[in-house]
Amino acid sequence: MLAARLTEAAAVRSRGTPQAVSAYVRDVAAHGPEQAGAAAASAMGHTVELLWRRGWLPADVVAATPRSLSTLVVDVVAAQTAQYRQLHxxxxxxxxxxxxxxxxxxxxxxxxxxxxxLSLVEALARVVDLIAALMVLPQLPHLVPAPGESFARETKPTGVDARVLIRVRGLLAKAESTAFPEEAEALSAKAQELMARYAFEQAVVEGIDDRPQDAAAHRLWLEAPYQGPKAQLVDVVAGANRCRAVFYPKLGCVVLVGHETDVEIVTMLSRSLQVQAEHALGGSPSRGRAYRHSFLVAYAHRIRERLAGAGAPAASADTRLVPVLAKRDAAVTARFEAMFPGVRVRRSSVSSADGWGAGVLAADRADLHPGRRRIAG
Structure with a gap:
């Protein structure tokens, strides 16, 4: 079969002998656009289907694909999922x-x-490149049911309310775009306060309704370079918002486990903090890799120090939250331990004192304590 030829070519490509691929590609192209196109669709579709069974989601597949092949993989994902009526x-x-x-x-x-x-031969070469990139991706924990698998229908809305999201995203966008650190600090603090208050209000409602507490799991993909320090920052924000995090260094992604609302909050804040850290680093374009790595590690370390033990004033102010948060924590712990029974703690080292000091100063400006207010005068 022609599809098998393309898959075989991808296996050859992944073994590090790309020059041998051209013969496979020319052989398939010789059968004309229609047959070659059908073979490409079959080979790529089969590869993507295998990833569904390995726990990968659409956004994961796109994130793990080289950018030069992003439009191709999106089309493959669209074609494969269109075959299913039942999707989570x-x-x-x-x-x-x-x-x-x-x-x-x-x-x-x-x-x-x-x-x-592109010519047909060039397009088929891209197909082989895509299959080669996808076929080596590892097994991942299943976060939600794959296409065609049954799932429980949600009877209550989950996640952050759309109106709150609009306000929070607006605040974070302003924090990311401003050139004034103090303004970014105030905007970030306001966003964190707003989300924390919403999360606790939602928890109170769930406690009154006596809803069962479930833990969600999401993957957050990190931009290269310096994915290790960026993952530490995500872990800091996760811990401050009652979530757990695990970093996949070879893939460049973090798995977040927590209540759906908390995970959404962690995702938004982590991304915003990363943008703000990158803006702070942008003022030192001539600095080397050691400085930048040390800066980001120190940034995450200092944020952790400032959030450790801070808790949430809103939580302690309402005793109705205690049993709800306890149930949530139990659900998060149970799912986390089921997904990652052998997880290990990874530590980072730094080699630039200047970068460390600058990172601490930048983190000091990122005041994310919920409910904190500046005192004028």
């Missing part, structure tokens, strides 16, 4: 986020090649 809401959400849509009719590859101004 997380899948539908991620498909919308990555823009997965079946925009073509008939054979996909010739039309995609035309869009990219």
């Amino acid at each position: 809401p997380r899948w539908r959400q991620q498909l919308a986020e990555i823009g997965a849509d079946v925009w073509w009719t008939g054979a996909h590859l010739p039309l995609w090649a035309e869009r990219k101004r």
Whole structure:
């Protein structure tokens, strides 16, 4: 079969002998656009289906794919998921986020090649590159049911209310764009306070309704470079918001386990803090790798120090929260230990005192204590 030839070519490619791939590609291309396109769709589709069974979600697959192949993999994901009527809401959400849509009719590859101004041989070479990149991806913990698998329907809305999200994202966007550290500090603090207050208000409601407490799990992908220090920062924010985090250094992603609302808060704040840290680093373009690595490690370390023991004033002010948060913590711990029974703590070292000092100063400006107010005068 032609599809098998493409998969075999990808295996050859992944073994580090790309020069041997051209013969496979020319052989498949010789059968014409229609047959070659069908073979490409079959080979790529089979590869992606295997990833679904290995625990990968649409956003994960796109994040792990080289950017030069991003449009191709999005189309493959769209084609494969379109075959299923039963998709978990997380899948539908991620498909919308990555823009997965079946925009073509008939054979996909010739039309995609035309869009990219590639010959059939060049397009098939991209197909082989994509399969080679995906076929080596490892097994991951299943976060939600795969396409076609049954799942419990949500009877109550989960996550952060859309109106709160709009306000928080607006505050964080301003914090990321301002050139004034004090303004960024105030905006970040306000965003954290708003989200913390919302999370506790929601917990009170759930306690009154006596809803069962479940733990969600999400993957957060980190931009290279310095993914290790960035993962530490995510872990800091996760701990401050009742979540647990595990870093996959070879993949560059962090798995967050926590209540759905808390995980969403951690994701937003972590991304914003990373942007702000990068802006602070932008003022030192001539600094080397050791300085930047040390800066980010110190930034995360100092944020952890400032959040440790701070707790949440809103939580202690309402005794109704105690049993709800205890149930949530038990649910989070149970799922985390089931997913990661052998997890280990990883530590980082630094080699630039200047970078460490600058990172601490930058973290001091990032006041994220919920409810904290500046005192004028």
